[in-house]
Amino acid sequence: QVHLVESGGGLAQPGGSLRLSCAASGFTFSSYAMSWARQAPGKGLEWVSGIYSDGTNPYYADSVKGRFTISRDNAKNTVYLQMNSLKPEDTAVYYCAAKYGSDWSGSYDYWGQGTQVTVSS
Numbered sequence: 069q070v071h072l073v074e075s076g077g078g079l080a081q082p083g084g085s086l087r088l089s090c091a092a093s094g095f096t097f098s099s100y101a102m103s104w105a106r107q108a109p110g111k112g113l114e115w116v117s118g119i120y121s122d123g124t125n126p127y128y129a130d131s132v133k134g135r136f137t138i139s140r141d142n143a144k145n146t147v148y149l150q151m152n153s154l155k156p157e158d159t160a161v162y163y164c165a166a167k168y169g170s171d172w173s174g175s176y177d178y179w180g181q182g183t184q185v186t187v188s189s
Contacts, residue, residue, distance in 0.1 A: 070094035070178050072164050077183030080154050084187070088149040090164030090180055097145040098122075101172040104138065104149045106160035106185075116162070117149060118172030127172055132158075154187045161185075 076088040088104070103118035117138040118127040126138050137150040147164055162183050165176040 070166075072166060072178055072180035074162060074164055074180045074183035077162060077185045079186045079188065081189050082154060082156060082187055084154050085150070085152045086154065086185060088151065088162055088164075088183060088185075090147045090149075092145045092147070092166060095166065095178070097166075098142040100166040100168055100177075101170060102138075102140055102147040103127075103165045103167070103172050103176065104147075104162055105165060106158075106162045107182075108157075108160040111160075113163075114160075119147065120172060121170045125172070151185070154185075156187050158187050159185060 071093045073091045080086050099121055101121050104116045105113050106116050107113050116129050116132055117136055119138045119140055123140050135153045140147040162185055164180045166178040167176045
């Protein structure tokens with residue numbers, strides 16, 4: 069059974085940092101590209117960042133470029149999102165997603181349940 073379990077969300081002050089983790093099980097993690105997406109209250113899903121199955125070619129949305137860093141550890145079946153210089157507009161539920169194949173572009177096969185990130189003073 070496939071599981072993607074996000075953790076690390078919470079409350080952060082503007083300018084602060086959080087590190088999200090997504091632990092995967094039930095599939096061959098190293099064969100899947102991984103991404104993070106988010107949904108703010110009253111808004112649609114926004115793709116935030118993606119990474120190839122081998123850990124190369126990270127992608128970032130313009131809204132997070134230079135502040136967020138995606139990485140993965142295929143030995144631990146985990147993908148991370150380091151979020152620095154957080155802004156109130158980063159407040160959202162963050163989801164990780166897995167797509168079979170090396171490239172992060174295209175339709176995703178599995179989604180996690182999400183973790184809430186709130187940026188507020």
